[in-house]
Amino acid sequence: MARRFVLPQRPHAGGEIDFDSDLNEQQLAVVTCGGGPKLVIAGAGSGKTRTLTYRVAYLLGQGVPPASILLVTFTNKAAREMLGRVGQLTQLEPYRMWGGTFHSVGARLLRRHAELLGYNDRFSILDEGDQRDLLRLCTTDIDVPVEQKRFPSPRVLASLFSLQVNTRQPLTDLIAERYGRFLEWSDAIGEIAQLYGARKRAANAMDYDDLLQRWLDLLRQHDDVRRRYQEQFTHILVDEYQDTNIVQAEIVEALAGGEQGGNLMVVGDDSQSIYAFRGANYDNILRFPERNAGTVVFKLEANYRSTPQIMAITNASIRNNQQQYEKTLKARRSDGMLPALVPCSYPQQEAAFVAERILQLRDEGVDLADIAVLYRGHAHRLSVETTLLRYDIPYEVRGGLRFFEQAHIKDVVAHLRVLENPRDEVAFRRVLLLQPGIGNVTAERVWQAVRTGDDDADAKDLVDKLGTPHVLSLLSAKARPAWSSFVTTMAEVVAAEADPETAIRGLLEACYEDYAVAKFDNSESRIEDLQQLAVFAAQYDSVHALLEELLLLGELYGQNASGRGAADDDEEAPVVLSTIHQAKGLEWHTVFIVHLLEGFFPSPRALDEADGEEEERRIFYVAMTRARDELYLSYPIIRPGGYGGAVVQQPSRFLQELPEELYETWQLEEEEVLTPSAAGDSVTAPQDTDFDPNVDPVWDDDEKLGEPWADD
DNA sequence: TTAAGCTTTCTTTTT
DNA sequence: GAAAGCTTAA
Numbered sequence: 001m002a003r004r005f006v007l008p009q010r011p012h013a014g015g016e017i018d019f020d021s022d023l024n025e026q027q028l029a030v031v032t033c034g035g036g037p038k039l040v041i042a043g044a045g046s047g048k049t050r051t052l053t054y055r056v057a058y059l060l061g062q063g064v065p066p067a068s069i070l071l072v073t074f075t076n077k078a079a080r081e082m083l084g085r086v087g088q089l090t091q092l093e094p095y096r097m098w099g100g101t102f103h104s105v106g107a108r109l110l111r112r113h114a115e116l117l118g119y120n121d122r123f124s125i126l127d128e129g130d131q132r133d134l135l136r137l138c139t140t141d142i143d144v145p146v147e148q149k150r151f152p153s154p155r156v157l158a159s160l161f162s163l164q165v166n167t168r169q170p171l172t173d174l175i176a177e178r179y180g181r182f183l184e185w186s187d188a189i190g191e192i193a194q195l196y197g198a199r200k201r202a203a204n205a206m207d208y209d210d211l212l213q214r215w216l217d218l219l220r221q222h223d224d225v226r227r228r229y230q231e232q233f234t235h236i237l238v239d240e241y242q243d244t245n246i247v248q249a250e251i252v253e254a255l256a257g258g259e260q261g262g263n264l265m266v267v268g269d270d271s272q273s274i275y276a277f278r279g280a281n282y283d284n285i286l287r288f289p290e291r292n293a294g295t296v297v298f299k300l301e302a303n304y305r306s307t308p309q310i311m312a313i314t315n316a317s318i319r320n321n322q323q324q325y326e327k328t329l330k331a332r333r334s335d336g337m338l339p340a341l342v343p344c345s346y347p348q349q350e351a352a353f354v355a356e357r358i359l360q361l362r363d364e365g366v367d368l369a370d371i372a373v374l375y376r377g378h379a380h381r382l383s384v385e386t387t388l389l390r391y392d393i394p395y396e397v398r399g400g401l402r403f404f405e406q407a408h409i410k411d412v413v414a415h416l417r418v419l420e421n422p423r424d425e426v427a428f429r430r431v432l433l434l435q436p437g438i439g440n441v442t443a444e445r446v447w448q449a450v451r452t453g454d455d456d457a458d459a460k461d462l463v464d465k466l467g468t469p470h471v472l473s474l475l476s477a478k479a480r481p482a483w484s485s486f487v488t489t490m491a492e493v494v495a496a497e498a499d500p501e502t503a504i505r506g507l508l509e510a511c512y513e514d515y516a517v518a519k520f521d522n523s524e525s526r527i528e529d530l531q532q533l534a535v536f537a538a539q540y541d542s543v544h545a546l547l548e549e550l551l552l553l554g555e556l557y558g559q560n561a562s563g564r565g566a567a568d569d570d571e572e573a574p575v576v577l578s579t580i581h582q583a584k585g586l587e588w589h590t591v592f593i594v595h596l597l598e599g600f601f602p603s604p605r606a607l608d609e610a611d612g613e614e615e616e617r618r619i620f621y622v623a624m625t626r627a628r629d630e631l632y633l634s635y636p637i638i639r640p641g642g643y644g645g646a647v648v649q650q651p652s653r654f655l656q657e658l659p660e661e662l663y664e665t666w667q668l669e670e671e672e673v674l675t676p677s678a679a680g681d682s683v684t685a686p687q688d689t690d691f692d693p694n695v696d697p698v699w700d701d702d703e704k705l706g707e708p709w710a711d712d
Numbered sequence: 713t714t715a716a717g718c719t720t721t722c723t724t725t726t727t
Numbered sequence: 728g729a730a731a732g733c734t735t736a737a
Binding site for chain 2: 076102155208211212439476580581582603605
């Protein structure tokens, strides 16, 4: 009815970009290339992000409309940063471009077309915790003979079903391969898979894997939809392609397969593929040219990040892998110090070394925020964390429990989810179980009484039902007193509708604060978190937008995870503690990699998998290539064993295979002091030793330790 | 039927 | 060395 008036986006004057001087030859070739499938093998530190950014800017400059460009990245943060940068370069508003992770773009498209697949546009997204909750219900529903052997836990089931989607392997094969002991349960597991799928649908809910698989279904089953997006996305760029799985590859190939299609550019580094455990398929990048006829392969081989010394050691390490694209990274920086190999006696000493060296670096003028401590698994972070705390060095932990995954956050958010999607069984049960006097049995009854398959049902209907005499009759005497105030609260939240902040504050005051005090011993900090959540929610003008942010876009982590309230303004920006996986794509002046022990890194469980060792070596490679100037590889020779006894460990095989001339061994000596002195010079200057990583540096002893080494 | 208390099971990495 | 899961008491 209204007249359409199109406001074209035009580059402003001054938006001129000097491609020639901003990029090297290889980068420029990628940025300015023509149509057709493109594979860009981009070594670590080769300016991959820069190249992608300029490519997008270039396309816009060529007159490609922003809405025709789809940029898929590994994290949403990366997408935001890249598009923001494109915006700066081109003076165009970046919001018209499509950018994000596969999951977030998938969710966006699926909401548009949900009805075609039997969902509605307010479908819930189930995270892992929700997935497990639902799987538990499914397991209870099929009657497994209890007296027999153990049945796989929801966790195991979730990982099986996820791999089933992401790797396309038959369930029985997966069970046989990874959980042989559960083979006898294959039939029951298959049954649960069915049940789980049906229950997700009934709940109008998708888990992370559905966001990919349903997206592919959408493209495959609905030609008109597929054509529409093939026409829209004339340029598809995918970053970190080495970490995509089969479903993701098929999605982009389907999208790029249109008539003018084929403008698919994937960028990645096969040496940095570290997500096979969750179904990422190395073949995607290795065999991209086979799958996409006419592929032109580019290589970015100039490394601007690291010193030649660091590059020498990283290259030497990755050379031990068989499967990879041939490439030669060339150093562009001037010489720096040799990477340091630091054998330590025990974890506390290792942590002390890290802390002392950090203090020295700070004195030398290195920003704390430009220093990272990386480890293979979260468990390794503890000794470093406590030590940094003692040294009063501010730090920030990346990863671990995400903000949203903490119980108290999920509890409160579950209320909002019910309002958004009244069919969300998982969220509704969670809310019910918070009420006093209600356990599993009553929750089930109430759910059966109020559940609806009605597509258009809204939250108000649901809340109205909660107040009916019928529902009331299901409750035990214990549950009744609190019930009416619960129903009132929910009704108020419904009334607050579009305003997530008000809804959250209302919930807190009406009931959750009391609940938290009773339930958690650290209720204060949890309530504080929730206040933070309310503040955070204020930026969103709908519950819907808030939920999407929390579940998909969130790079939001727990407040309590940082050392000294790192966010405060006049505080120094903190040192970063992170798993290697979380460190992907980042870089620091100095990187410490700790706990490089055989038995930890490579992870023994990974070694069970085919090609497990190569993947672990790539993880090690990713870790080392994060460093620009200084790299410290350390390990404690004694680690506290799982059950009490300390165990002497070998250094990681990844250290043992490194040529000696590529690093320098630092021998730690403990200063002899009688008083517990403040941080001093207890870290010695580097010394030459003839250390051989095959031999324990301090003790020639390979047995279990009966006696503690204690401090001598 | 709930909820507390006790036992058991793991810990690789995450959108 | 914690969280989930099961048992048992109320």
